[in-house]
Amino acid sequence: MTISYSWLRRYLNFDPAVVTPTLVSEILTRTGLEVEGMEEIESIKGGLKGVVIGKVLTCEQHPDADRLKVTTVDVGGDEPINIVCGAPNVAAGQYVPVATIGAVLYPGGGEEALKIKKGKIRGSVSEGMICAEDELGMGVSHDGILVLEETTVGTPAAEYFNIENDIVFEIGLTPNRTDALGHYGVARDLRAGLLRDGIETQLSLPSVVAFTPEHKERPFKLTIEDTEGCPQFYGVTLTDVKVGESPSWLKNALLSIGLQPVNNIVDVTNFVLHETGHPLHAYDGDKVANDHLLVRTLPKGTKFITLDEKERTLDASDLMIADSNGGKCIAGVFGGLDSGVSNGTTTVFLEAAWFNPVRIRKTAKRHALNTDASFRYERGVDPALTEYALKRAALLMCEVAGAKIGSDIVSEVTQKFEEPxxxxxxxxxxxxxxxxxxxxxxxxxxxxxxxxxxxxxxxxxxxxxxxxxxxxxxxxxxxxxxxxxxGFDNIEFPEGMRMNLPHNEPRHPDDLRRLAASTLAGIGLSEIMNNSLTKRSYYEDNTDFPIENCVDILNPLSQDLGVMRMTLLLGGLETIAYNRNRQQKTIRAFEFGNVYRKNESEKYSENKRLGIWVSGPRQAAHWSTPSTDSSFFTLKGIVEAFLGRFNLNFFYKTLGENGVLADGLELNVQGRAVGTLGYVSRKYMKMCDIDEVVFYADIDWDMLVTMITRSVVKYADLPKTFAVQRDLALLVDTSVQYADLEKIAKRTEKKWLKEVDLFDVYEGKNLPEGKKSYGLRFTILDAEKTLNDKQLDQTMAKIQSALEREFQAELR
Incomplete structure (x- = not known):
């Protein structure tokens, strides 16, 4: 939300020498309206430096161009200057804005600068530019040059147009602060903060006591059929309207907050919107059939063309302002093309209403329309200001457009809002x-x-x-x-703090997730967050994630956001592809996210999972060590370190048939399968256009949380003795896994065997076919007393015997 310092002074009578912009920023921030930025601006970008008022002395046809004129212009210098002009309306005797050599303009108020230089156009010297409205950044018209009232030649254009400098604040609003969507609401908070600082000031809205109908020849009729959608509607007729350019004060006010002036009627509605926070809408009264407006819905599928000349297909729940011929405006969202105010408008029907926020929000989202009006209506505007905003805008239109109030206020109020x-x-x-x-x-x-x-x-x-x-x-x-x-800062800190520590209270899942994320980040992974909405094409002809189990989005914003994701894998692969395409090859990432599924009985399930991705070099090349690629064991080490942080016992099983992973392991914790880890299959790599190996772990976080909360941490004294290590080199069948040997060894000796490590694997020359060699290291310890050789030999013999019996292991 952009707030102008000059606007605030319209409603607060403070001394700018005391209440400086810096003080305003500090007060607004501490009262909850955080000022995210403060900038000095000019109501017209560039301040029209180098632009002066000139008088066209002569205007002749260009000898070599049908559409150009050669003029001499008096700009207050010693001699007139020559300017070649292409505007159709240029003529001798006119007073015009002239950009002299060296002036810098910002056409349309944009960022692109236009510097005026001396040059030749079709052989004729041109020493400046006679400007149109849009070239000065004062509007959008480019129909011709801007012709001014008679004035002193050489007057700086900034002085003639009353160009003002201002300070604007960019305020970050929380969704509940709809009162600060207008300058008056911000001024109210500022006054409260100033009073707290001992600075007296008065807050007031401009008076509307002068609102009185000058005649009652054009009363409009109003009917509200949908009172749930519109419980409050006010309107008034304005006649003898002269649509044209707004006065300088109004244009400057809008320009200071980044709005381009359009015409005096539209500018007034925008001004009052940003003053009070209450939207208004102006209709061309002569385009409303029988001077009768209805607030209603139209049949589903009705076509309606909005002011941006786009055809919209209406829903049966879209609230509309209509007449007997059809829709005139999508209520609270966007006006219709055939009822908008134009240069030929002479009668205006002005609307101020209060619409149901939920209805407006759904309609705006359905049609992908986010307007200043819908932004406010869908958050809830102040119903106490509805009638005031109407009167304020009507009086301003009388002032800037010569309008007359042609009726009493017509209103229909079916719900009175009571103060809670x-x-x-x-x-x-x-x-x-x-x-x-x-x-x-x-x-x-x-x-x-x-x-x-x-x-x-x-x-x-x-x-x-x-x-x-x-x-x-x-x-x-x-x-x-x-x-x-x-003031939060004015609350004193106590000298001491007392608190009760909970006993045996289970940790909240959010705390566990934060701890898990911190652990993974400490290992060197980056957390990613992908959209829960994804491409439907990912699941078409996919046996791993059948399309019939997808949760479809009824009103998708695009084809790429058509369904809810059934796996975290594809979002992570998209992230890897994005980074690799930008020369970021080392990827170590994790994501906590929900996946969604629909079963055969049309019931929906939601499951939070943890995905971990590893790809690219494990270690960059260095003069002391060569570059090494990440491997399956890189991922396995990450998973094991992560589980170790939560003191979870785990083991692996051979991965069964799995279309997602080409090869890998099934992870089991406390006897239950909680996930898988391994190589991503080529099918999914191809989907995301990745040609590098990617390792992926998919863990059921919801299931793991229940296991973590059940996990009991046991503490023991440090051992009084030293551990002993013994090694065995065993010859086993190639089908035997190390995890199987470790499991049998620990089951055989539960008292003294503390660790089993694999330090060597060998297959090939000098070994029988179908055999491989494992080098195992066993760590044996009795924490209370030192084991003698006999006890150690008996222990190792028992373990060796069990391995020979279970796996026909032979001692090498």
């Missing part, structure tokens, strides 16, 4: 804040925010909440309003 009332106590306020605040300060803050004190009885306080704060519904919400004005 909340009971609270000073004791409770102080308890929530953590310190006592003087009663006078509390009452002053509430009054500055327009909270009405209905009653006060001892410690009890009865407060009416203003309608602009629809989100304040509880006692704690009122206390928060007091606190943000009182």
């Amino acid at each position: 009332q909340i009971h609270l106590s000073y004791k409770r306020i102080n308890a929530l804040l953590g310190q006592a605040i003087p009663r006078e300060d509390i009452l002053s803050i509430l009054d500055s925010l327009e909270f009405r004190i209905i009653g006060e009885n001892g410690d009890a306080l009865h407060v009416a909440v203003p309608l602009y704060r629809w989100d304040v519904t509880r006692e704690a919400d009122v206390v928060e309003e007091i606190l943000r004005i009182f």
Whole structure:
């Protein structure tokens, strides 16, 4: 939200020498309207430096170009200058804006600069440029040069057009602060903050007491058929309207907040929108059949052309403003092409209404329309300002467009908005804040925010909440309003803090997820977050993730966002492809995310999973060591370090038939399969256009969380003795896995065997066919006493015998 310092001064009578832009920024930020940026701007980019008012002395046809004129222009210098001009309306005797040599213009208010240089056009010298409105950045018209009223030649254009400098604040709003979507709402908070700092100032909206119909010859009729969608509608007719250019003050105000002026009627509606936060809409009254508007819905499939000249297909729930011939406006979202104000408009019907936020939000999303009006309506505007906004805009149109108020206000109100009332106590306020605040300060803050004190009885306080704060519904919400004005920094820190430590309280899943993410990041992985919406094409003709199990999106924004993902794998592969295409080859990433599935009975399931991806070099080339590629064991080591952080016992099984992984292992924790890890199959690599090997682990995080919460940490004293290591070189069948040997060894000797490690694997020359050699190291320890040789020999003999019996292992 862009807020202008000059606009704020329209509603607050402060001294700019005291209330500086820097102070305004500080106060707004500490009261909850965080100022994310502050910039000095000119209402017209470049400030029209080098542009002066000139008078065209002569205007002759260019000898070598039918569409060009050769002019001499007096710009207040010693001699007139020659300018070649292509505008059809240039003529002798006109007063015009002239960009002299060296001037820099920003046509259309854009970023691209146009520097004026001396040159020749078709052989004729041109020493400047006579400017059109859009070339000056003052509007959009390029029909011809801007012809001005008679004035002093040589006057700087910035002075003639009253160009102003301003400071604008970029405010980051939270969704609940719809009251700050207009300058008046921001000014209200600023005043409350200033009063807290001891700076007295008055807050006021411009008066509308002058609103009086000059005649009642053109009353419009209004009918609301859909009262749930529109419980409040006000309108008034304006006659004798002269649509044209807005005065300088209005154009400058809009330009300061980044809006391009259009015409005086549209500019007024935009001005009042950004002043009060309440949208308005102006209709060409002569295009409304029988001067009768209806608020209703139209049949599903009805075609409607909006102001951007695009045809929309309406839904049966879209709220419309219509007449007997059809739709005129998508209510609260966007106007219709055939009812908009044009240069020929002489009668305007002005609308100010309150629309159901949910209905507006659904319609705006359905048609992919995000307008200034819908942005506010879908968050909820202040119903107390609806009639005021209408009167304010009508009076401004009388001022800038010569309009006359041609009717009483026509209105239909089917729901009256009552201020919510909340009971609270000073004791409770102080308890929530953590310190006592003087009663006078509390009452002053509430009054500055327009909270009405209905009653006060001892410690009890009865407060009416203003309608602009629809989100304040509880006692704690009122206390928060007091606190943000009182100042979070003004709450004193106690000298000591007391707290109770929970005993045997299970950790929250969110805490476990943060710990898991921190662990993986510490190992060297980067966390990624991919969209839960993905391409439908990924699951077509896919036996691993059948298309019939996909959760479809009813109203997808694009074909690439048509279904909910059934696996994290493809999003991670897209991330790898994106990075590899930008020469980032070493990828180590993880993601926590939900996957979605629909079963045969049309029931939906949602499961949180953890994906881990490894690809590219494990170690970059260095003079001391060569580059090494990541391998399956790189991924396996990451998974094991991660599980070790949570003290989980695990083992692997040979991976069964699996279309996702070409080869790998099944991960088992506490006797249950929780995931897989291995090489991604070529089918999925091809989908994402990756030609490098990718290793992937897919873990059921929801299942793992339940196991972590059941896991019991056991503590033991450090051993008093030293461990002993013994090695065995065993000849086994090639089908035997190391994990099988480790499992049997630990099952055979549970008391003293602490670790089993594989330190060598050999296959090939000098070994019988179908055989391989494993070098195993056994760590044996009795924590209480030293084992003698006899005990060690008996232990090793027992382990060797078990391995020979189970796997026909031979000692080499």
